[in-house]
Amino acid sequence: MLALELLAAAPLIATASLLYDGVDRKVRARMQGRVGPPLVQPFYDFVKLLSKDRIVPRASARLIYTTSPLLSSALAVTAGSLLLAGLAGSLRVPGDVVLILSLLTVASLLLMVGGASSGNPYAAVSLARGVSVLFSYKVPMMISVIAASAGGAPLLSVAGAVELQRKSGPLALSSVSGALALASFLLCMPSEGEVTPFDVTTAETEVVYGFMIEYGGPYLALAKLAKSVSRFTAALLASSLFLYTPLGSRPVELAACALGAVVLALISITALGTFVARVRVRQVAGFYLRLPMVLALGALAALLLGRF
Amino acid sequence: MGIGKIMKDAATRLFRKPSTIGYPLKPERVEVPDSYRGAIDFDPKLCVGCMLCVRFCPSGAITVADKRRIAFDLARCIYCGQCAEVCPRKAIKLTKEFELIYESIESFKQQ
Amino acid sequence: MEVGRRLTRLPFGPLHPATKEPALLMLTVDGERVVEAELRLGYVYRGIEALAQTRNIVQVLHLVERVCGICSHAHPFCYVQAVESVAGIEPPGRALYIRTIVAELERLQNHLLWMGVLGYQLGFTALFMYAWRVRESVLDILEEMTGNRIMRGVNAIGGVRVDLSDRVKAKMEALVKDARKWAAFLSDVLHDKTVEARLAGVGVLTRSDAVSTGAVGPTARASGVDFDVRRDYPHAAYEDLRGAFSVPVLSSGDALARAEVRVAELAESANLLEAALDTLPSDRRSPPPPHRVLREVPEGESVAKVEAPRGELFYYARTDGKGFLKRLRIRTPTLANLPALAVMLKDVELADVPAVYASIDPCISCTERVLVVDARSGAWRETSLRELGKGCGAAC
Numbered sequence: 001m002l003a004l005e006l007l008a009a010a011p012l013i014a015t016a017s018l019l020y021d022g023v024d025r026k027v028r029a030r031m032q033g034r035v036g037p038p039l040v041q042p043f044y045d046f047v048k049l050l051s052k053d054r055i056v057p058r059a060s061a062r063l064i065y066t067t068s069p070l071l072s073s074a075l076a077v078t079a080g081s082l083l084l085a086g087l088a089g090s091l092r093v094p095g096d097v098v099l100i101l102s103l104l105t106v107a108s109l110l111l112m113v114g115g116a117s118s119g120n121p122y123a124a125v126s127l128a129r130g131v132s133v134l135f136s137y138k139v140p141m142m143i144s145v146i147a148a149s150a151g152g153a154p155l156l157s158v159a160g161a162v163e164l165q166r167k168s169g170p171l172a173l174s175s176v177s178g179a180l181a182l183a184s185f186l187l188c189m190p191s192e193g194e195v196t197p198f199d200v201t202t203a204e205t206e207v208v209y210g211f212m213i214e215y216g217g218p219y220l221a222l223a224k225l226a227k228s229v230s231r232f233t234a235a236l237l238a239s240s241l242f243l244y245t246p247l248g249s250r251p252v253e254l255a256a257c258a259l260g261a262v263v264l265a266l267i268s269i270t271a272l273g274t275f276v277a278r279v280r281v282r283q284v285a286g287f288y289l290r291l292p293m294v295l296a297l298g299a300l301a302a303l304l305l306g307r308f
Numbered sequence: 309m310g311i312g313k314i315m316k317d318a319a320t321r322l323f324r325k326p327s328t329i330g331y332p333l334k335p336e337r338v339e340v341p342d343s344y345r346g347a348i349d350f351d352p353k354l355c356v357g358c359m360l361c362v363r364f365c366p367s368g369a370i371t372v373a374d375k376r377r378i379a380f381d382l383a384r385c386i387y388c389g390q391c392a393e394v395c396p397r398k399a400i401k402l403t404k405e406f407e408l409i410y411e412s413i414e415s416f417k418q419q
Numbered sequence: 420m421e422v423g424r425r426l427t428r429l430p431f432g433p434l435h436p437a438t439k440e441p442a443l444l445m446l447t448v449d450g451e452r453v454v455e456a457e458l459r460l461g462y463v464y465r466g467i468e469a470l471a472q473t474r475n476i477v478q479v480l481h482l483v484e485r486v487c488g489i490c491s492h493a494h495p496f497c498y499v500q501a502v503e504s505v506a507g508i509e510p511p512g513r514a515l516y517i518r519t520i521v522a523e524l525e526r527l528q529n530h531l532l533w534m535g536v537l538g539y540q541l542g543f544t545a546l547f548m549y550a551w552r553v554r555e556s557v558l559d560i561l562e563e564m565t566g567n568r569i570m571r572g573v574n575a576i577g578g579v580r581v582d583l584s585d586r587v588k589a590k591m592e593a594l595v596k597d598a599r600k601w602a603a604f605l606s607d608v609l610h611d612k613t614v615e616a617r618l619a620g621v622g623v624l625t626r627s628d629a630v631s632t633g634a635v636g637p638t639a640r641a642s643g644v645d646f647d648v649r650r651d652y653p654h655a656a657y658e659d660l661r662g663a664f665s666v667p668v669l670s671s672g673d674a675l676a677r678a679e680v681r682v683a684e685l686a687e688s689a690n691l692l693e694a695a696l697d698t699l700p701s702d703r704r705s706p707p708p709p710h711r712v713l714r715e716v717p718e719g720e721s722v723a724k725v726e727a728p729r730g731e732l733f734y735y736a737r738t739d740g741k742g743f744l745k746r747l748r749i750r751t752p753t754l755a756n757l758p759a760l761a762v763m764l765k766d767v768e769l770a771d772v773p774a775v776y777a778s779i780d781p782c783i784s785c786t787e788r789v790l791v792v793d794a795r796s797g798a799w800r801e802t803s804l805r806e807l808g809k810g811c812g813a814a815c
C-alpha cells in the first residue's frame with residue numbers, strides 16, 4: 001500500500017520541484033528587470049538534456065560516475081515522496097523526519113562523489129568544499145527540525161507534526177521555539193538548494209559548476225533533478241513542520257502547505273540569492289556556526305524550558 | 309555597511325515592465341536609428357565606376373568584375389560605411405536592415 | 420616544495436566562465452590557496468598590426484576600431500591623433516569635443532559593464548543586471564548619435580564623421596544626472612556587507628608593485644599612482660576641460676579600491692560630460708575627404724596616447740608618405756596590467772581568483788599582439804608572461 005502511494009507521490013514531487021524551479025527563474029529574472037524564461041523551462045531543459053548523448057570522461061571511475069546521478073535523484077525523490085505520504089497521513093513511521101533529511105544528505109553526497117569521480121580537478125576541489133559545507137549546515141538544520149517535531153509530536157514524524165498543528169495552529173506562529181527553529185531552517189535552505197550566497201560548491205566563476213562540471217546530457221538532467229527535488233523538499237518540509245495551517249479539509253490544507261513551501265523558498269532561496277553576493281568557503285562554516293546554530297539551539301532551549 | 313542594499317531596487321523591479329523583450333519569438337522589434345549602418349543598398353544605375361569605394365573598403369568586401377562593375381560581399385563587409393562616405397554619386401547607402409540571417413554563407417553572399 | 424603539501428594544478432581557462440575571453444591562468448593551488456599563478460596568452464591572436472601594414476591609412480582607422488569591442492572609440496581616437504600629428508592636421512574644435520564626449524560616454528559604459536562583470540564573478544546577479552541595464556541607456560544614446568552601439572565610427576582623420584544634434588545633446592544632459600545617481604547607488608552597493616567581505620583586502624597591489632610592474636589606469640590609481648593621461652598629457656578637449664574633473668586616487672590597492680576608483684570615475688565622467696556639453700564649440704567643418712588624406716600625410720612617425728577606460732592606451736604609427744603605414748604598434752592597457760595581476764594573485768584564495776582577475780578589467784583579445792616566433796623553424800609558440808619577462812627585461 002505504502003509502496004504504491006510512494007510511487008504515485010514520486011512524479012508529483014518531481015513535477016512540483018521543477019515547477020518551483022521555473023517560478024524561481026521567473027521571479028529572479030523579474031527582480032533583475034528581465035523577461036525571464038517561461039515557467040515550464042525546467043521541463044524543456046530536462047527533456048532536452050535527456051535526449052542528448054551520454055558522455056563519460058575517460059579518466060572517470062565509470063560505474064560511480066554514471067550511476068550516482070540516478071541514485072541521487074532516486075533518493076531525493078524518495079525523500080520527497082515520504083514527506084508527501086507523511087503529509088497525507090498515510091505514513092506514520094517514527095523518525096521519518098530524520099529519515100527524510102538523511103536521504104537528502106546522502107543524495108547530495110552521492111552526487112558530489114559521482115562528480116568528483118570524473119577526475120576533473122575542479123570537481124575534486126568542489127567535493128572538498130561540499131563536504132565542509134554539508135557538515136556546517138546540516139547540524140543546525142537537524143537540530144531545528146528536531147526542536148520542531150519533538151515538541152508535541154513525539155517520535156519525530158511528519159504525520160505527528162501535522163496532527164499537532166491541526167490542533168494548535170502553525171508551530172512557528174504558536175511557539176517561540178517553533179519560530180526560532182523556522183528561522184534557523186530558512187537560513188539552511190539556500191545551502192540545501194545550493195544557491196547563492198552559499199553555492200560555493202557549484203559556483204560557476206570559481207569552480208566552473210564544481211562537481212557538475214563534467215556531467216552532461218541525461219546525467220546532468222538527473223543531477224539537476226536531484227538538486228531541484230532536494231531544494232523543494234526542504235522547503236516543503238519547513239512548510240509542513242512549521243507552518244501547517246488547519247483549514248478544515250485536508251486537501252485544502254495540503255495545497256496551502258505546498259503554497260507555503262513556494263513562499264518560503266521564494267524568500268530564502270530566490271530573493272536572498274538575488275540580493276547578496278556569494279560568500280567564501282571559510283565564511284560558510286563560520287556563518288552556520290553562529291546565527292543558525294544559535295537560533296536552532298535557542299529553539300531547543302525554549303522547548304525544554306517550556307516543558308519543565 | 310549593511311546588507312541587501314540592492315533589495316529595494318530589485319523588489320520594485322518585480323512589479324515593473326522588464327527591460328528586455330521576447331525577441332525574436334514575440335513580434336516586438338527595437339527600432340534602430342536612421343543613421344544605423346546595416347545591410348548595403350547599392351544602386352548600379354548611379355554608379356560611374358570610379359572605384360573609390362573599392363579603394364577605401366577596409367575589408368575588401370567590394371569586388372570588381374570586368375567593366376568596373378562592382379558587387380558587395382556582405383559576408384565580408386564590416387558595415388563601417390566608408391564606401392557610402394566616399395562615393396561621389398551616392399550610389400551606396402547603408403540601410404536599417406540588421407536581421408541578416410541566412411542558412412548558408414552562399415545564400416548570404418547572393419544577397 | 421614542502422613535503423606533505425598536496426599541490427594541484429588547476430587550469431583557470433582558457434575556456435572558463437570567469438574569464439570570458441580565452442586566457443589561461445595556470446594556478447597551482449594548495450587546497451584553496453593559490454601558490455602560483457602563471458598567465459598564458461596566445462589563443463586569440465589576430466595579427467592586427469601586421470594587417471595594418473597592408474591597408475591604407477583610412478582603412479586602418481576602421482581596422483583599429485575593431486581591436487576592442489568595448490573601447491571601440493579609444494583605439495581610433497588614439498590612432499587619428501597619431502596620424503594627425505604626422506600630417507599636421509588640426510581638427511576643428513567641435514570635432515575634438517565630440518571625440519571627447521564619446522570617449523567619456525564610452526568610459527561610462529565600460530565601467531558599468533565592468534561593474535556587471537564584477538557582480539557576476541561574485542554571484543551577485545542583481546548587481547550584474549542592474550549595471551548592464553543602466554549601461555544600455557548609455558548605449559542607446561550613443562546609438563542615436565552615431566548609428567551603432569559599438570563600432571560607432573565617430574572618428575575620421577582630421578575630424579569626426581557624426582555631429583551632435585540638439586536632441587541628442589538634451590538626452591546626454593539628462594544622462595549626466597542619471598550617471599551621478601548610478602555612481603551614488605553603486606558606491607552604496609559596493610559597501611554592502613557581502614560585497615565588501617569579498618573585495619576588501621583581496622588581491623592587494625602595493626604602490627611600489629604597481630610602479631614596478633607598470634600598471635596603468637584604474638588599477639594603478641587604486642594603488643596610489645596618481646596618473647591619468649587626460650590630466651597629465653591633455654589632448655582633444657581635455658586641455659580646455661582640465662578644471663572640470665579630478666582624478667580619483669585611492670591607496671589601499673585591493674579589489675575594493677579598484678572598484679571604488681571606477682565608480683568614482685563614473686561621477687567624474689559625468690562632470691566632464693556636463694562641462695563638455697556646456698562649452699561645445701560650434702565650428703562644424705567636415706574632415707578632409709579620404710583621398711586627400713592619403714595624399715597629404717607625409718612620411719613620418721608619431722606616437723599618441725589616450726586614457727582608455729582601462730588605462731593608458733598607446734599608439735605608434737610610421738607612415739610611408741604614400742598613404743600607407745610602415746608600422747603600427749599598439750600597446751593596450753591590459754598588457755600593462757597583466758604583470759600586476761600576477762602579483763595580485765599570489766597567495767589569494769581560489770575563491771577570490773575570479774574577482775581579482777576581473778578587478779584589472781582585462782581585455783585579452785585587445786592585448787594579444789605578442790607571439791614568439793622561432794626564427795629558424797618558423798614555428799610559433801604561445802608564451803607565458805614570465806618567460807617574456809626573462810627575454811626582454813624591463814623593456815616590456
Ligand code: SF4
Pocket residue numbers: 364365366367368369370380384385386387388389390391392
Ligand atoms: S560598409 Fe565598409 S566594409 Fe562594408 S562594403 Fe562599405 S566600406 Fe566595405
Ligand code: SF4
Pocket residue numbers: 354355356357358359360361362378394395396397398399400
Ligand atoms: S564609389 Fe560610388 S560611383 Fe564609385 S565605384 Fe563605388 S559605387 Fe560606383
